[in-house]
Amino acid sequence: MDELDFLRSVLPLDHDQSRLSVKEGFWTTVTFAQSLNGCIAGPNGTQLILSGKQSMIMTHWMRSMHDAILVGINTVLSDDPQLNTRHLPPREGGYQLPLPIVLDTHLRMPLDCKLIRNASSGIGKYPLVFCTQALQDDIRKRTLQDLGVKVIPVELGSDGRIPMSTVVETLRQLGLHSLMVEGGASVLSSCLSSARDKLRIDRIIVTIANCVTPGNGTHYDISAQMTRLSLHTVTTLGGDIVAAYDLPGNS
Ligand SMILES: NC(=O)C1=CN([C@@H]2O[C@H](COP(=O)(O)OP(=O)(O)OC[C@H]3O[C@@H](n4cnc5c(N)ncnc54)[C@H](O)[C@@H]3O)[C@@H](O)[C@H]2O)C=CC1
Numbered sequence: 001m002d003e004l005d006f007l008r009s010v011l012p013l014d015h016d017q018s019r020l021s022v023k024e025g026f027w028t029t030v031t032f033a034q035s036l037n038g039c040i041a042g043p044n045g046t047q048l049i050l051s052g053k054q055s056m057i058m059t060h061w062m063r064s065m066h067d068a069i070l071v072g073i074n075t076v077l078s079d080d081p082q083l084n085t086r087h088l089p090p091r092e093g094g095y096q097l098p099l100p101i102v103l104d105t106h107l108r109m110p111l112d113c114k115l116i117r118n119a120s121s122g123i124g125k126y127p128l129v130f131c132t133q134a135l136q137d138d139i140r141k142r143t144l145q146d147l148g149v150k151v152i153p154v155e156l157g158s159d160g161r162i163p164m165s166t167v168v169e170t171l172r173q174l175g176l177h178s179l180m181v182e183g184g185a186s187v188l189s190s191c192l193s194s195a196r197d198k199l200r201i202d203r204i205i206v207t208i209a210n211c212v213t214p215g216n217g218t219h220y221d222i223s224a225q226m227t228r229l230s231l232h233t234v235t236t237l238g239g240d241i242v243a244a245y246d247l248p249g250n251s
């Protein structure tokens, strides 16, 4: 099985198998890469390239299939990600890029981050940033908006965070139909925790890279009880294991 065969077997794709096909509803994929000892980043959130070449290409194909891609602000601060599809083979017309979504409660997004720089150079979409309602009239909001960033202030949940249900509802209202959640650790924790009540997760896709990572690496964690997922499909890509899971109760 290659990267595309894997994705065809785990995602509901359209007739030409290039995009997710969920016209009426909304599809959420949660995905991340981890080392064999369960780390998604190094100590203090230092970025680690865990995925091998093939599983990284699989992630970029997955990006090209979703309408939006979401990360937490710490991921932007530590990795300065591009969230694009640059590892895919060049083709005429390029690939549709997902809209970058950042959960940035206190609007800490650097004005010179790659997401903004790429968009202003015409090689990416301007990110959509969710922040607290308290920053509705803040100068930081206006500064980001002046650069082209779309900022959406929302009421925080009882945990002081942006509720994932509000994010999904907003994306639906914007006419988007699919979201790929890429992390980091806190976002994965809150998504996998809130899956029990508000956020419907349709597929979890994990790359288990063939590496062990040193030191006190970064893990995600959930405080709720143990949950057994159901294994949908598993394959190997290069030296990595790539597995797709469903949450219990999702049909
Ligand atoms: N291996 C992988 O696949 C990935 C690894 N990472 C790694 O994760 C690390 C960053 O993880 P974290 O520090 O945990 O930060 P994070 O990227 O998950 O961002 C967390 C921050 O987002 C904001 N936020 C607002 N609403 C939230 C909500 N509902 N849930 C969670 N956060 C919310 C808060 O300010 C919170 O502190 C980086 O080192 C990065 O390299 C990130 C993505 C993928």
Ligand SMILES: Nc1nc(O)c(N)c(N[C@@H]2O[C@H](COP(=O)(O)O)[C@@H](O)[C@H]2O)n1
Binding pocket: 032, 033, 047, 048, 049, 050, 051, 055, 056, 059, 071, 075, 076, 079, 080, 081, 082, 083, 084, 182, 183, 207
């Ligand atoms: N699939 C995957 N494998 C890894 O080894 C990773 N470190 C990540 N990290 C995620 O990808 C983002 C970087 O994106 P760009 O390469 O800049 O497009 C990083 O911020 C994490 O979200 N993913």
